[in-house]
Amino acid sequence: MGRKTLWVAAASVLVGIAVLGLKTLAWWVTGSVALLSDALESIINVAASAAALLALNVSARPADANHQYGHHKAEYLSAVLEGVLVVIAALTIMREAYNGFLDPRLPEQPLKGMMLNGAATALNGVWCMVLLRVGKAQRSPALVADGKHILTDVVTSVGVLGGFVLVPITGWPQLDPLLAGLVALNVLWTGWGLMKDSVGGLMDAAAPPEVVARIRELVSLHAAGAIEAHDLRTRHAGRITFVEFHLVVPGGMTVAAAHDICDRIESAFEKDMDDAVITIHVEPEGEAKHRGVVVL
Structure with a gap:
């Protein structure tokens, strides 16, 4: 495994922390349930990126007496864990969306929240492309899974930004949690796909x-x-x-x-x-x- 793969995995943790900080600040200034849900998913992103980094370090170990075919499948374990974390994030978002729907309120300082969330989304968008490109080039399931996970975060954030535009225009505060719930379904579907692909690798699926x-x-x-x-x-x-x-x-x-x-x-x-x-x-x-x- 090249050092480039490990450096990218380590950088992914730092990027995740930066994005989490921006999204948490956006939620703090607006009080939006959709932004809270977005920040909750970013916590999962940081944990998943750390798991990917650990898995890449393990998979890079040479074969030994107890693992004579190497440690390569550690990356699939990381991808499965990441899929599980995505599902947990989706269920958490659904819960927050339900609570917000029961007690709806218009977000405060929506423009400032949009700017902070937009900066985090742009950073995530660029980084997920880096992860997918490097992951495919290095044939790293852990980096590819991390990239797909972050891509779902980008989709979530774009949906949230769309909601921020519509909520003040329509004056309908229920739109904020409703949008968060709809995006959570997409996150849930992506988590299922991650786990399915990774289980195929653990089960010794044939080459394409x-x-x-x-x-x-x-x-x-x-x-x-x-x-x-x-x-x-x-x-x-x-x-x-x-x-x-x-x-x-x-x-x-x-x-x-x-x-x-x-x-x-x-x-x-x-x-x-x-x-x-x-x-x-x-x-x-x-x-x-x-x-x-x-x-x-």
């Missing part, structure tokens, strides 16, 4: 179809001398893709020659795919199944 297609292509192009490859299996663990398959070679081929083919395939994977771990089981031609990957 486009990645599997590239794996088959690499084997086909660089296994000259072999007959076929079958029983291809893949799984993701954080940024690592594990690839396993059986390689069928002529029965009279020497072990050294078969080993050279395996080395050539592994070298091709190393150049084309970052962080791929390949396991190849060599078999004689009598084990051919005449299906799977055809060697060109």
